[in-house]
Amino acid sequence: MPLKIGELARLSGCQVVTIRYYEKEGLLPQPERTSANYRLYDESDVERLHFIRRCRLHGMNLAEIRSLLAFKDHPTVSCxxxxxxxxxxxxxxxxxxxxxxxxxxxxxxxxxxxxxxxxxxxxxxxxxxxxxxxxxxxxxxxxxxxxxxxxxxxxxxxxx
Incomplete structure (x- = not known):
């Protein structure tokens, strides 16, 4: 079931502005849009935000998180x-x-x-x-x- 940004924020514990920022920074993929231009997300976006939040809690910066996400998405080299x-x-x-x-x-x-x-x-x-x-x-x-x-x-x- 598709989620709007407010629902994603509630489920992930992230603020709406943070979600938009992570999209702009390339940590979250660009979401699908409705005909009214509402962003639509799914469960994979909730999980990705949880991953990002755990990284941030461990003191990782956005560049490090970007690298970890790229590896997580395509684990082709040694970790x-x-x-x-x-x-x-x-x-x-x-x-x-x-x-x-x-x-x-x-x-x-x-x-x-x-x-x-x-x-x-x-x-x-x-x-x-x-x-x-x-x-x-x-x-x-x-x-x-x-x-x-x-x-x-x-x-x-x-x-x-």
Whole structure:
């Protein structure tokens, strides 16, 4: 039974605008049209959208999804390249995790610079205002501040 775009959106969990975009990008085939120019879809379009959504949930971009769909539609070569694709995504996730752990360390250090009881001298504001890059951040090319070293030096000066 043919589906109109609204029904396809409901069944696939995609927004209508997303479906149109995927058509424009070539991820979905051009649908048949009624005499009134309504798009008509079928169950294979629902399944294709589910596949695309699962790819997106796994962090794949449209070019990668296009390649996976082409392979899925015509599996004529080895699928070893798919392992490489997933390995690249795993490496990217590992870099993101390391970056987030680094950020967490900085945020924890930042949080410890302020007791929360001095209106005029908030350690967090002071550190964000006057902090300088740490060696670790410079090596990793991140733009976080060395909150631990700078905050400790200022606190020692204020208390000393």
């Amino acid at each position: 070893a390249w798919i392992n490489d694709l997933v390995d690249r995504h795993i490496a990217d996730v590992e870099r993101q995790i390391a970056s987030l752990q680094h950020l967490k360390t900085h945020l924890e250090a930042l949080r410890h610079t302020c007791a929360g009881d001095h209106v005029q001298s908030c350690g967090i504001i002071d550190t964000l205002d006057h902090g300088s890059p740490c060696a670790c951040c410079n090596e990793e090319h991140c733009h976080l501040n060395d909150l631990t070293c700078e905050a400790s030096k200022r606190k020692a000066k204020q208390n000393g």
